[in-house]
C-alpha cells in the first residue's frame with residue numbers, strides 16, 4: 001500500500017480484495033457520482049470514469065473504492081465497502097438511495113437547546129450502527145448555554161461513544177475534532193436544520209462559502225446533479241457532504257436498532273414468544289427487567305416505537321419488491337414501443 005493511497009483512505013480492507021486479475025488496474029476513490037459517469041480521485045490526479053453499459057451510476061456511492069483502467073477511463077469494478085450509509089427506502093419504489101461509502105465516523109450533530117432530542121439521537125445512532133460507521137455526538141452551541149453538562153450527561157447515557165460539547169464557530173473546533181479527521185479518515189455530518197452542520201463543514205474544510213454545485217456536461221447542456229461529494233480536509237482526512245440525508249426514516253435497520261439498544265436486545269431472546277413486542281405479553285424478559293429496575297422504561301418505549309416504525313417501513317419495501325416480482329416491472333411505466 002502506498003502512502004498516497006493511504007492518504008485517500010485506502011486500508012488493508014481494500015488491499016485484501018486485490019487479486020492477480022487486478023494487476024494493471026488503478027485504485028481510485030469516487031468523489032462524486034454523475035448520471036453517466038463518476039468522478040474519482042487517483043493518487044496523482046482526478047479521473048472521470050465510465051462503467052460498463054447496463055451498470056447504473058446509482059449503484060456507486062461517494063467514497064467508494066473502484067479499480068479502473070486508466071487509459072480507457074473505464075471503471076472496471078467496485079471493491080467491497082467497509083461501511084455504507086443509505087437513505088431509507090422510498091415508499092414508491094422500495095429503492096434505497098446510497099449516500100456515502102467507507103465512512104469511518106458519523107458526526108451526529110445536535111445543539112445544546114430545544115433541538116436536543118434523545119429519540120432523534122437514537123434514530124441517528126441506529127442508522128450509524130446499521131451502516132457500520134462509528135458514531136460521535138457533537139453538541140453545538142455550547143457557548144450559548146450554561147447547561148451544556150446536562151446535555152452531555154444525557155448523550156453519554158446513549159452508549160459508549162464520544163460526546164463533545166462544542167462551539168461550531170469557535171477557533172478551536174478543528175483541533176477538537178482532529179482525532180477523527182486525520183490522514184485517510186473519512187467523516188460525514190448529519191443532524192437537523194440549523195444545528196451547525198454547514199458551519200462545522202466550513203470549519204473542517206477551511207472553505208467559507210456554501211458547497212459548490214457539481215455540474216455535469218452533456219449534450220443537453222449543463223445541469224446540476226447530486227451535490228454529494230468528497231472534500232479534502234487540511235488535517236488529512238475527508239468529509240463527505242450528505243445533502244441527500246434529509247429524511248430520517250428508519251427502514252430495514254433492525255440490526256442498527258438492536259445495536260443502539262444493547263441492554264434491551266440482549267434480553268429479547270429470553271422472552272417466551274419469539275415475536276414478543278414487549279408490550280405486556282406473558283413471559284416477557286424485557287418487561288421483567290423494567291419491573292426489576294434493571295433497564296429504563298423510557299428506553300424500552302422508544303425501542304419499541306423505533307422497531308415498529310422500522311418493521312412497517314421494511315414491510316412496505318418487501319411489498320414493493322414482491323409487486324415488482326409479480327409484474328416484472330421496475331415500478332416505472334412500460335417503455336413505449338417505437
Ligand SMILES: Nc1nc2c(ncn2[C@@H]2O[C@H](COP(=O)(O)OP(=O)(O)OP(=O)(O)O)[C@@H](O)[C@H]2O)c(=O)[nH]1
Nearest residue numbers: 140141166167168169192193194195196197198199
Ligand atoms: N454561537 C453558536 N452559533 C452556532 C453554532 N453552530 C451553529 N451556529 C449558528 O447557527 C446557525 C445555523 O448553522 P448552520 O451551520 O447553517 O446549520 P446547518 O446544520 O448547516 O443547517 P441546515 O443548512 O439548515 O441543515 C448559523 O447562524 C450558525 O452561525 C455554535 O456552536 N455556536
Ligand SMILES: [Zn+2]
Nearest residue numbers: 271276278284
Ligand atoms: Zn418481550
